[in-house]
Amino acid sequence: MEHFYITLLLLFVSFVTLSLFVLFYKHRSNYSADNLPPGRPGLPFVGETLEFLSTGWKGHPEKFIFDRMAKYSSQVFKTNILGEPAAVFCGVACNKFLFSNENKLVTAWWPSSVDKIFPSSLQTSSKEESKKMRKLLPQFLKPEALQRYIGIMDAIANEHFASQWENKEQVLVFPLAKRYTFWLACRLFLSIEDPHHVSKFEGPFHLLASGIISLPIDLPGTPFNRAIKASNFIRKELLKIIKQRKVDLSEGKASPTQDILSHMLLTSDENGQFMTEVDIADKILGLLIGGHDTASAACTFIVKYLAELPHIYELVYKEQMEIAKSKAPGELLTWDDVQKMKYSWNVACEVLRLAPPLQGAFREAINDFIFNGFSIPKGWKLYWSANSTHRNPECFPEPLKFDPTRFEGKGPAPYTFVPFGGGPRMCPGKEYARLEILVFMHNIVKRFKWKKLVADEKIIVDPMPMPAKGLPVLLYPYKS
Numbered sequence: 001m002e003h004f005y006i007t008l009l010l011l012f013v014s015f016v017t018l019s020l021f022v023l024f025y026k027h028r029s030n031y032s033a034d035n036l037p038p039g040r041p042g043l044p045f046v047g048e049t050l051e052f053l054s055t056g057w058k059g060h061p062e063k064f065i066f067d068r069m070a071k072y073s074s075q076v077f078k079t080n081i082l083g084e085p086a087a088v089f090c091g092v093a094c095n096k097f098l099f100s101n102e103n104k105l106v107t108a109w110w111p112s113s114v115d116k117i118f119p120s121s122l123q124t125s126s127k128e129e130s131k132k133m134r135k136l137l138p139q140f141l142k143p144e145a146l147q148r149y150i151g152i153m154d155a156i157a158n159e160h161f162a163s164q165w166e167n168k169e170q171v172l173v174f175p176l177a178k179r180y181t182f183w184l185a186c187r188l189f190l191s192i193e194d195p196h197h198v199s200k201f202e203g204p205f206h207l208l209a210s211g212i213i214s215l216p217i218d219l220p221g222t223p224f225n226r227a228i229k230a231s232n233f234i235r236k237e238l239l240k241i242i243k244q245r246k247v248d249l250s251e252g253k254a255s256p257t258q259d260i261l262s263h264m265l266l267t268s269d270e271n272g273q274f275m276t277e278v279d280i281a282d283k284i285l286g287l288l289i290g291g292h293d294t295a296s297a298a299c300t301f302i303v304k305y306l307a308e309l310p311h312i313y314e315l316v317y318k319e320q321m322e323i324a325k326s327k328a329p330g331e332l333l334t335w336d337d338v339q340k341m342k343y344s345w346n347v348a349c350e351v352l353r354l355a356p357p358l359q360g361a362f363r364e365a366i367n368d369f370i371f372n373g374f375s376i377p378k379g380w381k382l383y384w385s386a387n388s389t390h391r392n393p394e395c396f397p398e399p400l401k402f403d404p405t406r407f408e409g410k411g412p413a414p415y416t417f418v419p420f421g422g423g424p425r426m427c428p429g430k431e432y433a434r435l436e437i438l439v440f441m442h443n444i445v446k447r448f449k450w451k452k453l454v455a456d457e458k459i460i461v462d463p464m465p466m467p468a469k470g471l472p473v474l475l476y477p478y479k480s
Contacts, residue, residue, distance in 0.1 A: 037087050037374040039068060039078035047080020056461030061359050062387035065090060069388070075372050082111050086362075086381040089371075090388035092395065095415040097371060098363055098384050099423025109364035109381055113216040113224055117208070117231045118282045143431050149188055151332040153436060156184055157443040158332075163195075165444075165475065170453060172470035177299040177440070178206065181292035184436055189287055190241060191259045201237065204230035208285070209293050210462070231285060238281040260287065294357035295433045297464045299440045300471055301355040302348060306445070307452045307473060309402055312347060317445045319343045324446045333439060341438045346404035348437050349411075352419040353390045354402065355465045360385040361421060389416045449476040 042048035048064075055064040068077045069090050076094065079086050089098055098106055160180045165171055182202060186192040211227025218225050245261055248254035256262050264280045275283070306313040323337050363382040368375065376382070391399045395416040396406060406412060420427040427433070450473040458468040 035373075035375045037076045037078045037376075038072035039088075041078065041080040041085065045083055047083065047086075049081050049083070052079075052081050053462070056359070056463065059459040059461065061461045062385075062391050065385045065388050066391075073372075076374060081381070081383065084381040085377075085379075086383055087374075087376055088383045088385065090385060091392065092389055092413070092415045093372075095384060095389065095418055095422060098382065099415065099421070102363075102423050103366075105365065105367055105369045106363040106382060107366050109362040111216065111362075113227075114212060116216060116218075116224075117212055117227055118285065141429055141432050146431055146435055147335040150335050150338060150435065150439070152187065153184060153439045154333040154443070156180075156187060157439050159195075161443050161447060165447070166477065168475060170472055170474045172472050173303045174296070174300045174467055174470040177303075178202075178292070178296040180440060181296040181299065181436060182288070185288050185292040189260050189284060191254075191261070192241075201234055204233045205288065208234065209289050212289065234285060235278070235281045238284055239277055242277050242280055260284075290427070290429055293464060295436050297355070297357040297466065298348065298352055298433070298437055300467065301351045301465065302437070302441060303444065303450065303473065304452070304467065304471055305347075305351055305354075305402060307450055312402065312404065313445070313449070316344050316347055316441065320442050320445050323442065333442065337442075338435060338438050341442070343404065344438055344441050345434065346407040348434075348441065349407045349417070349419075350402055350404045353396065353406075353417060354400075355459075356386040356390060356419045357464045358386060358419060358421065358427075359461060359463060360387075384418075386418050389418065392416075447477060449478075450474060451476070 040048070042051075052064050055061050065088065068079070068088065069075075071077075073090075075091055076087050076089050079088060089095070102108075157180065160176075160183060164176050164179065179202065182205065183195065183198050186198045186201070192198055207223075207226045207230040211223035211225075211230070216224050218228065242261065242265070245254055246265060249256065249262060249265065254262060256266050261280070261284065264275060264283060268274050306316065319341060323333075323340055327333075327337075360383055363384070365376050365378050365380045365382060368378045370376070389395045393399050395413070407417075411417070415422060420430045420433075453472040453474055454467075454469055457471065460466055460468050
């Protein structure tokens with residue numbers, strides 16, 4: 001019997017040793033091509049993922065990039081992120097190369113966690129689903145189409161500030177900014193107006209948003225596991241809404257053009273095929289994430305910087321009050337009003353430069369190619385970093401200084417300011433984000449001054465920037 005256990009132990013040790021050998025061999029073989037960029041792949045499987053994520057958790061995501069730019073190459077270095085061999089592209093020339101070669105040398109890539117959270121993308125891939133969305137969105141998110149939503153956005157902002165901010169001495173800005181942008185997305189994408197109906201989605205939705213770009217470890221209590229559960233719950237609720245909308249459309253109780261949900265239900269592809277209800281639910285889920293998460297981070301950091309820079313606040317206040325005073329009581333903002341908010345948008349852009357909600361994004365090499373003298377193998381993942389230009393003194397002199405005048409006139413040089421990406425894959429919701437941010441700025445500065453309650457609040461980036469304590473502020477309302 002003793003010999004049996006010894007044999008079993010030896011077999012187990014041999015299996016573990018062989019598995020580790022295969023893992024190390026596969027890891028090293030990913031980096032066996034000639035003339036790869038300088039850098040290091042890190043540990044098998046995890047690579048440098050923990051260092052990549054931990055610099056964000058500590059509030060300095062640019063540190064991972066700049067440390068390696070200084071050590072290896074100012075333009076491109078190799079690493080391993082999220083279990084994938086990767087090259088990190090840094091700077092203006094790299095941004096131009098990646099954005100100009102979409103679907104020629106590179107294509108969009110998402111971590112496997114995205115495919116697992118959005119089941120319909122497993123039928124094709126998240127890349128194919130993204131292409132479908134880009135065909136659907138333009139007519140809803142282009143400026144001409146968004147003009148009719150300005151009044152709705154302002155009405156929601158008024159109600160939001162009246163119910164969540166007014167008559168309060170202090171508030172937590174970050175959760176309230178998320179509530180504002182989520183309410184807007186629900187109203188404009190799904191025509192959901194009841195705040196109680198919106199709040200039903202709110203908790204699960206934030207679990208989903210925080211776990212979507214995480215290590216794909218599906219164990220109880222992990223962010224990834226919570227995200228999967230949350231997406232299942234939201235999908236069931238969305239399916240109820242979709243089924244009801246189908247009935248309402250058939251009975252003439254809903255308009256074919258009232259929101260993007262109606263459009264998805266009534267639009268077929270080039271083969272005459274309509275999307276399934278589950279497919280539409282996943283698309284709406286993705287839109288809700290893109291339509292609110294980045295803008296809520298931007299709104300939060302606008303409040304942070306305006307609290308820290310009273311001279312900037314005064315100039316924003318002056319511009320917004322000129323618009324407010326031109327309105328009759330109860331009159332809502334119009335497209336022309338928003339076009340007058342030039343200084344406010346320069347301030348918002350400077351916030352987006354210093355605290356970009358989108359730290360960067362992944363591409364995948366669809367062919368072998370040479371960049372800057374280095375070989376990039378087909379299948380490698382490519383990561384571009386907003387901070388590699390946003391905080392680069394060659395692109396923005398005194399990069400840590402808050403200076404909205406950088407965006408006057410022609411503004412920054414091409415490919416330096418990239419909070420919305422660039423090229424064919426520039427965020428299709430850029431104009432939508434601009435409007436919801438400016439409507440937020442108008443409504444907050446005409447009501448309040450404010451003061452930060454935590455002077456040096458830590459910032460965490462996971463994967464978007466957020467104040468560790470939610471940005472508590474003391475409110476000083478203006479007398480009406």
